[in-house]
Amino acid sequence: MTALPEPWRLLTVADYEALEQDELNRWELQEGKLAMAPSPTLDHNMAAGELLFQMRTQLPSRLAAALDMDVDLQLVPGDQPATVRKPDLIVIERHERDRLRGKRGIVRAESVRLVVEIVSPGSRRMDYVIKRAEYADAGIPHYWIIDPSSPISVLALRLTDELGYVEEFEGSGAFSVASPAPMKIDLDRLAD
Numbered sequence: 001m002t003a004l005p006e007p008w009r010l011l012t013v014a015d016y017e018a019l020e021q022d023e024l025n026r027w028e029l030q031e032g033k034l035a036m037a038p039s040p041t042l043d044h045n046m047a048a049g050e051l052l053f054q055m056r057t058q059l060p061s062r063l064a065a066a067l068d069m070d071v072d073l074q075l076v077p078g079d080q081p082a083t084v085r086k087p088d089l090i091v092i093e094r095h096e097r098d099r100l101r102g103k104r105g106i107v108r109a110e111s112v113r114l115v116v117e118i119v120s121p122g123s124r125r126m127d128y129v130i131k132r133a134e135y136a137d138a139g140i141p142h143y144w145i146i147d148p149s150s151p152i153s154v155l156a157l158r159l160t161d162e163l164g165y166v167e168e169f170e171g172s173g174a175f176s177v178a179s180p181a182p183m184k185i186d187l188d189r190l191a192d
Contacts, residue, residue: 010081013072017106026068032081038120040088047118047148047190048088055091058183063113064097066090070106071115073138083134089116091142091180109138113180116144132157136164142180152187 010032019027026037040048048067055065069090073083084106096111115135117127127145135143136159143165145155151172157165158179169175176184 012079013082013084013106014078016070016082016084017104021104026086028086029082029084031083037086038122040118040120043148043191044088044118044120046192047146047152048116050190050192051089051116051146051185054185054189055089055183059091059181062094063091063181064094066092066097066107071112072106072108073134074109075134075137085115085131085134087115087131088118090114109140112138112140114142114144115140116146118146118148128155132165142168142177146187146190148190150191152190154185154187 011029011034012032013029016029016034026039028035028037052065052067059065067089068086069092070084070086071090073085075083090107090112091114092107093111093113096107099105100107115131117123117131119127132143132145139159141159143157143159145157147153147155153172154169154175155167156169156175156177158168160166168177172187174184174186174188176182
């Protein structure tokens with residue numbers, strides 16, 4: 001993203017996709033405004049990689065996991081200022097992976113089954129409050145917030161029609177979930 005748009009101009013998903021790639025910074029789109037997200041630490045990246053490894057061995061063939069993908073939350077029509085997030089990890093339906101294979105593109109929220117955010121210094125409010133509301137509004141069925149401070153812990157949330165996200169599990173150590181697929185995750189290994 002060497003050439004940034006005028007700061008007063010609100011961007012659509014198409015505008016965001018048309019921006020040049022920026023390998024130095026992490027960008028998200030929040031209600032049409034470009035927002036720089038904090039760069040992850042080495043420990044953050046190692047935790048995300050280990051989580052991806054644990055998930056990949058347990059996901060059924062109809063699902064795929066990926067790191068650092070842009071997700072269009074599909075909160076507004078395509079011609080309006082949009083919100084595009086770049087979660088640490090997502091689980092998507094295989095057909096969405098096939099649609100994007102070999103090209104740069106934005107994942108559609110309707111195909112996302114799980115979003116995982118790993119809390120960074122300066123992202124706590126964003127992860128626990130703002131993104132929690134946005135992901136619920138986007139209809140993403142599961143949202144995990146991993147706090148890498150010792151001991152590593154997770155807040156695993158499930159979307160309901162009546163209450164929005166409700167707690168499915170909160171704690172440290174190992175935990176199991178039945179959805180989006182049966183999985184057992186060992187949080188302690190995320191610190192290795």
